[in-house]
Amino acid sequence: MSDSTQTIETFANQEYKWGFVTDIEADAIPRGLNEDVIRLISAKKNEPEWLLDWRLKAYRHWLDMEEPSWANVTYPPIDYQNIIYYAAPKTKTDAPKSLEEVDPELLKTYEKLGIPLKEQEMLAGVAVDAVFDSVSVATTFKEKLKAQGIIFCSFSEAVQEHPELVKKYLGSVVPASDNFFAALNSAVFSDGSFCYVPKGVRCPMELSTYFRINAKDTGQFERTLIVADEGAYVSYLEGCTAPMRDTNQLHAAVVELVALDHAQIKYSTVQNWYPGDKDGKGGIYNFVTKRGACRGVNSKISWTQVETGSAITWKYPSCLLIGENSVGEFYSVALTNNWQQADTGTKMIHIGKNTTSTIVSKGISAGHGQNTYRGGVKILKSATGARNYSQCDSLLLGDKCGAHTFPYLEVRNTSAQVEHEASTSKIGEDQIFYCRQRGISTEDAVSMIVHGFCKEVFRELPMEFAVEAQKLLGVSLEGSVG
């Protein structure tokens, strides 16, 4: 036992590899938040009047809101006036038109992160939109996608070039006044990704965004909006990293997905923000609002997330199942090690007839980590024949961590079938013994069992991400296996 505990501990104590800082000059605005700051951000982005008004409205609403305290996480109060709300890497040209124009320093950073943008131009792989601090730096494969009518660009670009689409869908799924962090994001969001897939088009490649916080004391507030028109299909990946610092940084993003008739959106996240050091110092506060609306009949939205980073995660990717026969899915692996805290889960709101949702959530707690699943399944009166299946399992590694489950099932239409199952356990000594007996070391055995535990979710990830996620899980768990 002690032997295996040690192995787990060495396994879990691997260090954060993405904690470097890129020495790049940033164009940042002064700390603090007021209407002038919002006007400044809006002006810097050369935004139309309606967007500025929208931001200001959100800000005024935010002033009246209280920070939510119901989540099962604790952190010292955040001073919202001590955050830099906008930081952009200074480049020779204001907006890079192609990869050649992007600061080589920046490209090196992405290479270190394992997303060689240049290389990917050649390999038929993933189209990447990379967001560095507050602005989107480069989008690859744009031309190729354009040929099919797919719009994939940074949010600011979309505001300039496709204002009618942005105006139509912005805030239609997550209204500016939705919650405290969404309102804050709506007021100060600086960039993000925008994607529109036209009628009947199947996006030929995986689209991807990479977020990175580089500058100190900045908050990252990006906004992603994905619209899949009738019969369209898109698979979207999101990844994130940040340098190691001993102060906490705030990340409050909003993601909105809209699926029209027969459309499908698959949204995968590998979240690896800096989780803080062994003593719980530093790390990112990841307070994110993600929601998708299945507006059309037979539409489908699928969320897959692997949450290994962040000091605190507060995130509930949800689905509004409005169209008849629409499908919502949520697959999640959340890992908390050292002093990390995660309060994550999903909300499935069944509105249309014969809507189906599946929730598979796997939580792993190690060290002093606290892992909470909080999920809501709501079957409204109109959702005749709705079906939900939820399963959430927790694995405990170590005796100082915690695993908590708070599922809410609210059924207003009784033709619905709702099932929820949850279990919590640790890796059995007999399981380890069985593996050891067959010549597998404790560390390998534990990693095997953990991977087996998460397999159901990893299977849902696109290939490249599945490999990355497995590696990440190994690294995040290093030193905690026992």
Next chain:
Amino acid sequence: MTAVAEQNAQWLELFTQQPAAEPWIQALREEAFARFSAQGFPTTHHEEWRFTNVAPVTKVARAARPADKPAAIPEQAKPHLAKYASLDHPFVALNTAFLHDVRVITVPRGATLEAPIEITYEGPAEGTAAHPRTLILVGANAQCTIVETYKGEGTYFTNAVTEIVVADSAVVDHYKIQQESLSAYHIATLQAAIGRSAAFSSHSISLGGALTRNDVNAVLSEGSDANINGLYIVNGTQHVDNHTAIDHAKPHATSHELYKGILDGQSHAVFNGKIIVRQDAQKTDSKQTNKNLVLSDDAVIDTKPELQIWADDVRCTHGATIGQLDSEMLFYLQSRGIGRKDARNLLIYAFAQDIVDRIKVQSLRDSLERTLFEKFHEHPE
């Protein structure tokens, strides 16, 4: 806000009108009333009361209870009375504030009682509130069965609190049959402190009441075992809310929980099951299940099974289901010549039987089976 103040003033008036009690009881009452006034009645903004609106309940309190002289409280009850149920629950505080006639049952060490101890609470007069209080002290190695029955007629409010202290290695079976009138309000808390290696089982059967709220809380010591079962059958506009909290405070304890509900008409059922496993409660084995069978289109269900686990060497599971009668099962029975109506009743009956079978008191089981039979046999198609 003014409505709340008005209500509190009303309760204060009732409180001050109570006949004086012994000083130590008076002290308990005053502390409890202060706690109650500070909290007020819960609203649906309270997490624990999200789906249960107690507004109609709070209005039933017009007349005070008759001021008969209470029976003396035995000396050995003093260290235990009002020491277990938390005053953070506004209705427990209210009950304690109106502490009057306490039924104390003591089972001596090592005694084995064959016959069940029956306690029956008749509902108070129309438009009034009653605060029945029960304290059950079971000595070490003793064995007993307790049956609490609540019934009545008309519109009234029963606000019951039962505290049970199960000493080491004792075995206690507790049954609560709630058959209040269909226009009555029933709010009850059962608080059990379970000793080392003791076994406690609770069966809560809710049939009556316009609005029912049951809280069953158990705190487990080392090596103890708790079986918490419940059955609720509601129709019309009945509202039933079952909250359970099983606190695994010490290692090596096991708990099993099964709550089943049958809903018809526009009834509303709420279930909230909490399992807390404390940091040193290793080797805990805990299982919780909530199953709901819905017979109508307008019934509403809110269920929230909850796990809070702070220890690692544990096995905890919970599950919840909400569904209708299985059409394939119906078909199977029909294909064997059983009429649709009978097949349906058979399946409903079987669903409830799971809980009924767990009742060890023969007479109780028989009467419950009869009630179920009558309820579902006459059920219109």
